[in-house]
Amino acid sequence: xxxxxxxxxxxxxxxxxxxxxxxxxxxxxxxxxxxxxxxxxxxxxxxxxxxxxxxxxxxxxxxxxxxxxxxxxxxxxxxxxxxxxxxxxxxxxxxxxxxxxxxxxxxxxxxxxxxxxxxxxxxxxxxxxxxxxxxxxxxxxxxxxxxxxxxxxxxxxxxxxxxxxxxxxxxxxxxxxxxxxxxxxxxxxxxxxxxxxxxxxxxxxxxxxxxxxxxxxxxxxxxxxxxxxxxxxxxxxxxxxxxxxxxxxxxxxxxxxxxxxxxxxxxxxxxxxxxxxxxxxxxxxxxxxxxxxxxxxxxxxxxxxxxxxxxxxxxxxxxxxxxxxxxxxxxxxxxxxxxxxxxxxxxxxxxxxxxxxxxxxxxxxxxxxxxxxxxxxxxxxxxxxxxxxxxxxxxxxxxxxxxxxxxxxxxxxxxxxxxxxxxxxxxxxx
Amino acid sequence: xxxxxxxxxxxxxxxxxxxxxxxxxxxxxxxxxxxxxxxxxxxxxxxxxxxxxxxxxxxxxxxxxxxxxxxxxxxxxxxxxxxxxxxxxxxxxxxxxxxxxxxxxxxxxxxxxxxxxxxxxxxxxxxxxxxxxxxxxxxxxxxxxxxxxxxxx
Numbered sequence: 001x002x003x004x005x006x007x008x009x010x011x012x013x014x015x016x017x018x019x020x021x022x023x024x025x026x027x028x029x030x031x032x033x034x035x036x037x038x039x040x041x042x043x044x045x046x047x048x049x050x051x052x053x054x055x056x057x058x059x060x061x062x063x064x065x066x067x068x069x070x071x072x073x074x075x076x077x078x079x080x081x082x083x084x085x086x087x088x089x090x091x092x093x094x095x096x097x098x099x100x101x102x103x104x105x106x107x108x109x110x111x112x113x114x115x116x117x118x119x120x121x122x123x124x125x126x127x128x129x130x131x132x133x134x135x136x137x138x139x140x141x142x143x144x145x146x147x148x149x150x151x152x153x154x155x156x157x158x159x160x161x162x163x164x165x166x167x168x169x170x171x172x173x174x175x176x177x178x179x180x181x182x183x184x185x186x187x188x189x190x191x192x193x194x195x196x197x198x199x200x201x202x203x204x205x206x207x208x209x210x211x212x213x214x215x216x217x218x219x220x221x222x223x224x225x226x227x228x229x230x231x232x233x234x235x236x237x238x239x240x241x242x243x244x245x246x247x248x249x250x251x252x253x254x255x256x257x258x259x260x261x262x263x264x265x266x267x268x269x270x271x272x273x274x275x276x277x278x279x280x281x282x283x284x285x286x287x288x289x290x291x292x293x294x295x296x297x298x299x300x301x302x303x304x305x306x307x308x309x310x311x312x313x314x315x316x317x318x319x320x321x322x323x324x325x326x327x328x329x330x331x332x333x334x335x336x337x338x339x340x341x342x343x344x345x346x347x348x349x350x351x352x353x354x355x356x357x358x359x360x361x362x363x364x365x366x367x368x369x370x371x372x373x374x375x376x377x378x379x380x381x382x383x384x385x386x387x388x389x390x391x392x393x394x395x396x397x398x399x400x401x402x403x404x405x406x407x408x409x410x411x412x413x414x415x416x417x418x419x420x421x422x423x424x425x426x427x428x429x430x
Numbered sequence: 431x432x433x434x435x436x437x438x439x440x441x442x443x444x445x446x447x448x449x450x451x452x453x454x455x456x457x458x459x460x461x462x463x464x465x466x467x468x469x470x471x472x473x474x475x476x477x478x479x480x481x482x483x484x485x486x487x488x489x490x491x492x493x494x495x496x497x498x499x500x501x502x503x504x505x506x507x508x509x510x511x512x513x514x515x516x517x518x519x520x521x522x523x524x525x526x527x528x529x530x531x532x533x534x535x536x537x538x539x540x541x542x543x544x545x546x547x548x549x550x551x552x553x554x555x556x557x558x559x560x561x562x563x564x565x566x567x568x569x570x571x572x573x574x575x576x577x578x579x580x581x582x583x
Contacts, residue, residue: 046439061439108471112520124520125527132532142471 020408022385027393032386033249034378034408044368052078052337052363056162059355059370065414068101068149069348071162072223073355073370078164080238081342081359082335089328090166091223093152096321097162098222098346099314100148103186105349106269106307106314107145109412110193111138114304117406118200134196137189141311144186148318151179166332176322183319190312191287197308198291202301203403205388209298209380210262211271214347220279220313221272221347228275229265238343240354246371257376264379267351268411269306270297281320284313300384300410307412337363348373350412374413381411431480431536432461432570435468435487435522442488442495442546442559449486449542452567457574470525474534483536484570487522488559489543496558497545498566504539540573542566 023031047055055074060067072094079086086094111134112124121127128135151171153159161168212233214225227243228234235243246255259265277285277295288295293305341358351373358366388407392400434450437443447465454463464476468487477483489499501508503526522541529535544566547556555563 058439061437108469108520112471112524123524125524125531128528128531135528136532139471139474143475146472146475 020385020404022389022404024389024393029386029389032382032389034382043370047357047365047368050365052081052357052359052365053164055357055365055368056164057160060159060162066101066105066348066350067159068097068153068162069346069353071159072098072346073344073348073353074357075162075164076223076344076346077342077355077357078359078363079342080344081340081357082164082338082363083340084165084333084335086166086333089326090170090331090333092321092325093167093170094162095219095222096318097149097152097159099318099321100145100152102314102349103145103190103311103318104142104149105145105412106311107138107142107193109349110197110304110307110311111135111141113412114307114409115197117409118197118202118304137192141186141189141193144182144315147179147182151175163332165335166328166330168331170328170331173325173327176325180319180322183315183322187283187312187315187319190308190315191283193308194287194291194293194305194312197305198293200304202299203388204299205301205384205391205407206298207300207384207387209270210259210265211274212259212265212267212352212376213271213275214345214352215275216279218279220276220281220317223346225345227345227352229259230274231262233259237345237354240343240345241356241369244354244371244376246375255375256378257371258379264383265376266300266380267373267376268303269310269349269351270300270303271351272347273297273306273309280309280313281316283316284309287312300407303410303412335363337361350374350414351376372414374411377411377413381408381413384408384410431477431483432457432463433466433473433476433483433485434464435466435473435485437467441548441554442544442556443549444555445488445544445546445559445563446486448555448563449567449570452563453570456567456571461574468521470520470522470528473522473525474529477529477536477539478534480536482538483540484573485522485539485541486566486570487541487543488546488549490546490549493545494558495545495547495556496562498562498569499543499545500569501541501543502539503541504535504537508541542570 021033022029043059047058055078056071059070059074116123116127119127124135149159152161154161210229210231212227212229214221215228216225226234227237227240233243243260244257245260246257249256274296288309297306339360341356343356345352345354353373354371356369360366384407385404388404389400432450432453434446436446438447450463450465457463466473466476508523508526526535544559544562546559
């Protein structure tokens with residue numbers, strides 16, 4: 001029986017660096033391993049002994065890729081510990097800044113990272129030579145998302161305006177004018193994005209996933225909701241640790257998150273969409289129908305369409321929030337620190353981001369736990385690669401490697417978040 | 431314009447940010463100095479209206495730590511391998527090449543890559559990187575002196 005090992009030293013177009021190893025024996029996939037090398041749990045160690053008020057900015061800066069998600073999970077978890085509720089316009093502004101992060105993150109992935117796979121280009125630069133208008137549209141969409149973050153976050157690189165209890169400063173109603181104009185353009189561009197991506201050709205690869213995402217009583221989820229699944233889960237976020245566990249695997253320094261007694265699960269846009277289609281705005285649902293894209297999608301390669309729909313939703317939601325905006329009396333709710341443990345899950349662009357803080361007197365952080373979406377998706381990524389390779393053993397080597405990389409990119413994995421430097425390799429021996 | 435790229439919680443990855451901080455103190459007020467996380471699309475926006483741009487970033491190639499690599503990106507593409515260890519999937523090299531494709535590259539774009547020793551989580555610079563940082567800052571101040579001294583038209 002001959003053994004084959006597929007090797008790719010560097011996986012392009014993922015945030016950070018990664019290594020994937022695939023071993024084949026005959027027509028059987030013997031092993032699939034996503035390798036991560038960085039010492040884990042730095043986040044938590046770095047937070048220990050610091051004040052609660054530092055958590056939003058520290059966690060956001062350690063992972064610069066989706067700072068708003070880190071800030072949101074941090075403030076919600078700490079507010080949970082302090083028994084606070086942030087409501088009204090402050091809550092809406094949090095949703096608004098999250099819209100900005102979804103727009104910029106998804107636009108980058110759809111146009112610059114994932115799009116080239118479907119049009120047959122090695123990268124966005126080559127794609128731009130033949131399709132400059134498509135790449136320009138993607139860049140402008142991303143810029144519109146960044147504009148929201150800059151507007152509310154104070155800065156787009158390391159936003160500084162978010163705090164426990166609300167914001168340091170809230171905007172005046174009239175200050176939204178130029179943002180609104182750009183968002184109206186973005187909403188139309190997002191509609192075009194949906195119609196464009198839905199028309200791409202996708203590998204046939206339907207999988208039976210356990211989707212896990214937040215679900216809220218009347219909103220598409222950003223900051224709040226219960227954690228639910230299509231395979232029998234409906235829990236309050238503060239029982240997260242009873243249902244999910246992070247396992248150490250020998251080939252990786254990052255921890256793999258699993259659903260206890262169940263196994264791998266999928267977090268992210270595909271999970272949110274399948275579990276919350278009915279919570280999308282009328283315009284978003286209507287556009288999905290126009291694109292002949294149903295409310296259930298189990299093909300991860302089609303996540304590019306789902307991300308496009310989420311961009312559209314975020315633009316639509318941002319405009320709705322701005323339209324109903326009234327300046328709040330105070331930019332934040334007064335904070336009264338107390339010794340307690342707090343929990344939060346919010347929906348980062350890549351999936352649910354769990355934070356837990358145990359706080360001592362005066363809100364000093366005694367310990368912290370952070371589970372980023374990429375940790376949660378690692379097992380399902382390996383599973384996808386295993387199934388994909390098994391199905392396409394007859395593919396020429398280069399094509400197989402290329403499509404395995406694409407299968408990983410379906411998840412927009414942020415390796416700098418799960419860890420930092422990760423070598424992604426696929427090996428094949430014969 | 432000066433753009434320092436990095437992450438201050440990743441050891442030598444903070445080099446670009448530290449260069450920017452120092453240059454902000456040393457250069458005349460007219461010089462725009464930016465501290466940046468390295469997102470390529472945002473970089474393209476940042477230098478969109480600038481004629482002369484200096485970028486400082488940490489690199490991870492096989493050269494000894496503290497080695498300074500200097501590239502004239504306005505003349506030639508950057509060797510992609512030098513900046514491969516980016517936290518960004520669409521980072522500096524991509525931003526330069528995409529801007530070149532669109533004809534939006536600044537007239538003069540000089541990139542300094544300082545070879546780092548450690549990119550592990552932490553806030554300490556390695557001794558080699560710190561030494562190289564001094565030399566790069568001095569080099570940029572020198573390079574900008576003729577521009578600063580040039581009589582205003």
